[in-house]
Amino acid sequence: MIQLIDVSKTFNGKDMVVDNLSLEIKQGELVVLVGESGCGKTTTMKMINRLEEASSGTIKINGKDIKETNAIDLRRNIGYVIQQVGLFPHLTVGQNIGVVPRLTKNDPAKIAKRTIELLEMTGLKHEDYLNRYPKELSGGQQQRVGVARALANNPDIVLMDEPFSALDPITRCQLQDELLNLQKELHKTFVFVTHDVDEAIKIGDKIAVIQDGRIMQYDTPETILKKPANQFIQNFVGQDRLWKTPEMLRALDIMDDNYDNMKAIEVKDMVFVQPDTPLSEVLKLHEKHNLSIIPVVEQGVTVGVITEPSILSLLAEIIPGSEGL
Ligand SMILES: Nc1ncnc2c1ncn2[C@@H]1O[C@H](COP(=O)(O)OP(=O)(O)O)[C@@H](O)[C@H]1O
Ligand SMILES: [Mg+2]
Incomplete structure (x- = not known):
C-alpha cells in the first residue's frame, strides 16, 4: 500500500x-x-x-x-x-x-x-x-x-x-x-x-x-x-x-424510468433485467427473445423499461464499438 x-x-x-x-x-x-x-x-x-x-x-x-x-x-x-x-x-x-x-x-x-x-x-x-x-x-x-x-x-x-x-x-x-x-x-x-x-x-x-x-x-x-x-x-x-465505452453501460444507464405504462407491465413470466445488468447482457436477451420491451426490475418492483427503439439508437451511436458485444 x-x-x-x-x-x-x-x-x-x-x-x-x-x-x-x-x-x-x-x-x-x-x-x-x-x-x-x-x-x-x-x-x-x-x-x-x-x-x-x-x-x-x-x-x-x-x-x-x-x-x-x-x-x-x-x-x-x-x-x-x-x-x-x-x-x-x-x-x-x-x-x-x-x-x-x-x-x-x-x-x-x-x-x-x-x-x-x-x-x-x-x-x-x-x-x-x-x-x-x-x-x-x-x-x-x-x-x-x-x-x-x-x-x-x-x-x-x-x-x-x-x-x-x-x-x-x-x-x-x-x-x-x-x-x-x-x-x-x-x-x-x-x-x-x-x-x-x-x-x-x-x-x-x-x-x-x-x-x-x-x-x-x-x-x-x-x-x-x-x-x-x-x-x-x-x-x-x-x-x-x-x-x-459500452462495456461500462448498465441497464440503469439506458432505461426509461418515466415510461407511461410502467405499472401495467406484468413481470411474472417475462424476461427482465436488474438495474446493474451490463448492457452486453441486455443486448443478448433482446436478441435471444426478440423483445420489444425489457423491464428493469429491482426487488420485485419495475423501476424502468428498455425499449427496442432505445436499444437501436444506442447501437447506432456506439457502432463500431458494439461489434464485440
Ligand atoms: N525540476 C524542476 N524545477 C522547476 N520546476 C519544475 C521542475 N520539475 C517540474 N517543474 C514544474 O512543475 C510543474 C509540473 O511538472 P510535471 O510534474 O512534470 O507535470 P506533468 O508530468 O503533469 O506534465 C510544471 O510547471 C513544471 O515546469
Ligand atoms: Mg510528466
Whole structure:
C-alpha cells in the first residue's frame, strides 16, 4: 500500500506544483494519474521513489515513511518505466534487464533464468532478443524491454510515466493489453501516469484526475464517467465518452424510468433485467427473445423499461464499438 498524506512540492519555494495531495493506493491496484501536461503528474510519481523530495507531507509504503529508507534501496525495490525508455545503448537486452539484479548481487545463474522469463512475459522471444542492442529494436520492443527491466528485481511497486505515449496506436494498444495481463498475473501495485483519458479509462482500476497539482476526483473509471465530480472533470473526460465505452453501460444507464405504462407491465413470466445488468447482457436477451420491451426490475418492483427503439439508437451511436458485444 502506498499512502500520500498532504503532500506538497514547490521548486525553489515558488509555485505549488503539487498542492496538498492525498492519495491511497492499495496493494495490487493499477492506479492511473491523469491530467493535462504540467499538472504535476511526473513530480507526484517521482516523490514516491524519492527522485524528488516532497516539500511537505508524508509518503508511506506499507505503513513506513519512505524518508526512513535509504533512497537507493527504496528505488531498487520500485520498478520505474519512462517514456524515453532509458535503456543503456551499449548493453544488450539481456544485460539491460539484469542491471539491477547484478547491482544487488543476485546469483548470475538465477539472473539469467529470470531474464529469460521476463522477456517471454513481456512478449519477446528470448532466443531472438537476448543478445540484441536497443538500437536494433522498434520503439514498442524497447518499451517491452523497459517493462521487463522494471520487473527484474521483483519489486512490489512499478511506477510508469507515460510509458506508451511515444508508440503508434496499435503497438500502444497491445502493450496496454499486456500490462493488464501482467497485473492479473503478478498482483503488483502499478502507478501509471498518462495525459490520455482513453488510456486511463482502459487500464485503471482507479483514476486520479489531477489539475494544478490537486486531485479533482479519485475513483473507478466507471464512476468518473458516470458521475464526474465537477465541470472540469466532465469537460476533461468528454460528455460522450461514456457512450463510447459500452462495456461500462448498465441497464440503469439506458432505461426509461418515466415510461407511461410502467405499472401495467406484468413481470411474472417475462424476461427482465436488474438495474446493474451490463448492457452486453441486455443486448443478448433482446436478441435471444426478440423483445420489444425489457423491464428493469429491482426487488420485485419495475423501476424502468428498455425499449427496442432505445436499444437501436444506442447501437447506432456506439457502432463500431458494439461489434464485440
Ligand atoms: N525540476 C524542476 N524545477 C522547476 N520546476 C519544475 C521542475 N520539475 C517540474 N517543474 C514544474 O512543475 C510543474 C509540473 O511538472 P510535471 O510534474 O512534470 O507535470 P506533468 O508530468 O503533469 O506534465 C510544471 O510547471 C513544471 O515546469
Ligand atoms: Mg510528466
